Amino acid sequence: MNLVDSSAWLEYLADGPGAGVFEPVITKTQDLLVPVIYLYEVFKRVLQQRDEHTALRAVALMQQGRVVELDADIALRAVKHSIEYKLPMADAIILATAHACEAIIWTQDADFQNINGVKYYSKDSSGSV
Numbered sequence: 001m002n003l004v005d006s007s008a009w010l011e012y013l014a015d016g017p018g019a020g021v022f023e024p025v026i027t028k029t030q031d032l033l034v035p036v037i038y039l040y041e042v043f044k045r046v047l048q049q050r051d052e053h054t055a056l057r058a059v060a061l062m063q064q065g066r067v068v069e070l071d072a073d074i075a076l077r078a079v080k081h082s083i084e085y086k087l088p089m090a091d092a093i094i095l096a097t098a099h100a101c102e103a104i105i106w107t108q109d110a111d112f113q114n115i116n117g118v119k120y121y122s123k124d125s126s127g128s129v
Contacts, residue, residue: 003033003098005107006041008121013046013058018108021121025106032065035097037090039067068097087111 004012008022026032039059046055068074070093077096081087087095091111098105098117105118112118 001033001101001103002028002031003035003094003101003103003105004038005094005105005109005112006038006045007108008106009038009042009058009062010045011108011123013042013061018121018123022106029064033068033097033101033103034062034065035068035094036070037093038062041090068101070097074100085111085115 002025004022004026008018009026010016011018012022012026039062042062043055043059046058074093074096077100078089078092081095081099082089082092085092085095088111091109094105095112095115097103103117105112105115106121107118108121108123110120110122113120
């Protein structure tokens with residue numbers, strides 16, 4: 001299973017330089033997990049930068065994957081990850097969700113850079129993960 005971070009979703013949706021890295025993962029919807037917090041993050045950013053119609057289309061695309069709700073188990077795992085990796089709350093929830101679902105995180109967020117089970121793509125790199 002794959003979990004595409006909001007930074008990677010935004011790169012893909014904007015057809016940024018790294019979009020090609022994330023496209024194969026995003027389009028393989030049968031293996032795509034979408035934590036509910038990412039719907040919030042992506043909808044908010046697209047709404048700020050574009051308009052509501054575009055933001056709704058973005059989250060509709062995201063919902064082609066399996067949306068993962070935040071539950072008590074994931075919340076408690078997130079606390080441990082937050083302390084262990086010094087992650088902010090949202091990132092800790094994402095890591096806990098990935099671990100609970102045995103998924104790989106695909107991201108451009110440097111907070112995840114040195115964590116096992118993460119495919120980190122630097123915005124400044126040549127396109128390799």
